[in-house]
Amino acid sequence: MNASTLVQKLWNYCNVLRDDGMGYGDYVEQLTFLLFLKMADERTQPPYRQKSIVPAAYAWPTLVAQDGDELFDHYRHVLEALGQQKGTLGLIFGKAQNKFQDPAKLRRVIVDLIDKENWSALGVDVKGDAYEGLLEKNAQDLKSGAGQYFTPRALIQAMVDCIAPKPDEYVCDPACGTGGFLFTAYNYVIAHHPNLTREQKQHLRENAFTGVELVQATARVCAMNLLLHGIGSETSVPVQVTDALASDPGERYDVVLANPPFGKKSSTMIVGEDGRTTSEKEIIERDDFWATTSNKQLNFVQHIKTLLDIHGRAAVVVPDNVLFEGGAGETIRRKLLHECEVHTLLRLPTGLFYAQGVKANVLFFDKKPASETPWTKTLWIYDLRTNQHFTLKTAPLKREDLDEFVTCYHTANRHARVPTWNADAPEGRWRAYRYDELIARDKASLDIFWLRDDSLAESDNLPAPEVIAQEIVDDLEAALEQFRLIAADLGGGGSALED
Known part of the structure; x- marks a missing residue:
């Protein structure tokens, strides 16, 4: 069975269950x-x-053997009992x-869908792609809010490449x-290392990857x-349920890849004796941070810097x-440019994310040892936003839409990069800026554009009406988000602007 057939089969059952009010x-x-119980x-x-980590009283055969109200009661007891376990069982249940x-x-x-397949025997590409297909369908349901946890796979693939x-x-x-x-x-x-040793395969399966999710x-x-x-x-899955920003975990990594949550600053709603609500901003204070701020995205940039080992590499999605x-933003940018090698910025188009109103970029940087002179020499910027329209x-964005960027990035030797922009090629999307040019900009802003927006110059070049409409929505959502932040800074908590 291939992934698309399996997704369709899984999804057909979902359509039946939606009549009972079960969401994606x-x-x-x-x-x-x-699935976990069946695979165990x-x-x-x-x-x-x-040996299964699932106690026999709650194992898969006990579900298959039940029917009717007895099955309902037993299933509820299974979930409750396994949810009280520690380790992987506690994580899943x-x-x-x-x-x-x-x-x-x-x-x-249970009987017709899950039990009829041998999930452990299915190739990881089939069952993994099938589950991914369900997650993407769930992300597309904007009402569920699941889109905020789903980064477009074409973008992920390019960042990893x-x-x-x-x-x-x-x-x-x-x-994560x-x-x-x-x-x-x-x-x-x-895919890129076909002759892995047994020890390397074990490392990849058991130790190489760590995810943190709130x-x-x-x-x-x-x-x-x-x-x-x-x-x-089944006995060990590398996912931790915790607030990543709460403290320095101590571990260091060679690579950090992330799309931290966008949106409002962290805050706690407090109801006073008079019934009025106020917002208490959650300021993150850590000794390893360059600046103290309630801006979640800026704190994630600082946290990722901490997580990296010396010469470690990061690719992180950040809003404008x-x-x-x-x-604090200016302080963090200046420190980042000095203490890390910030070498690449990818300006992303709108229309990529299920969370509306997001104008985002991918920032690539390497952590370096302490130095009196700045590590950033040149920042290369690729503009995939101007005159690009996706929905x-x-x-939708496809991996081939990022081919030119990945080629320009020149993973094999970043020092051999060649710009596609110059005076004779003003439409080139790949351009370099020196450290002194960046630092001299107001607030050391990295919000840099140079391409002409064709839609502002010629009406014949306007994109399709639905694209224009979506871009207007994105712009309004982004502006509303900025107003929320301003309202919070003014001490009003932003309550009048809440959804």
Whole structure:
């Protein structure tokens, strides 16, 4: 069975369950519980013959043997009991709830869908791609909010191709969402190093990758996604459920790949005795940070700098405000340019993310040893935004849309880069700026453009009406987000502007 056939089969059941009010996200979550139990049972059979971490009283055969209300009651007890376990079981089943409304439909999913497949025998490309297909469909359901945890896979692939992780390296995503960066990095190493030793394969499966996720429900989906892609095992999945920004974890990594959460500053709503609500901003104060700020994205940039080992490489998606914001933003940019080699900036077009109103970039930098002179010599910028128009459904970003950027990035030797922009080629999208030019800019802003916007010059070049409409929505969403931040800074908590 191929991935598309399996996705269709899985999705057909979801359409049946939606009539009972089960949303896409709930369906993916229930599948995660059942798939884990089925795969754990499969590993006890030949040729594996492994001891299951699932207590026998809650193992897969006990679900298959039940029907009707007895199955419903038993399934609820299984979720509750396993959610109280530690380790991998606690990660997968923590706070789990039965979202099925009809015992007969739960029975159908167990017997007709999950039990009929040998999931452990399916290739990781089939079952991994099938699960990914479900996650992408869930992300497309804007009402669910799942899109904020889903980075476009074409962008992830290009970022990993540029970073080029190696077999013996340690890779971290401190805001891992559904795990896209981690398994893509794993796939990259497998594809580019066909003669891995047994020890290297074990390292990749058990030690190489670490994901951190704040939301329990997302972490469990990530854990299953990694398992289906061949990372970890039923006894150990490299996902931690914690607030990545709370402290320096101590571990250091060769590679950090991340798309930290966008949106409002971290804040806690407080209800006073008079019933009025105020917002208490969560200022992150850490000795390893250059500046103290409540801006989540700026704090993630500082946190990623901490996570990197010396000469470690990072590729991180950041919203535009990280490039131009004053105050702490300026301090962080100047420190980053001095203490790290900030060598590449990819300006992304709008219309890529399921979270609307996002204008984003990818910042590539390497951590370096202490130095009196700045490590950044030249910042190369690729503008994929000007005169580029993408939408999530009718014109989605494809990996080939990033081919020129990846070629220009020149992973094999970054010092051999050649600009595509010059006085005779003003439409070139690849251009270099020296450190002294960057530092001399107001607030050391990295928000740099040079291409002419054709839509402003000639009406004949206007994009399709639906693209224009979506760009207007994106601009308004981005402006509203900035107003929220301003309102919070003024002490009003932004309550009048909340959704």
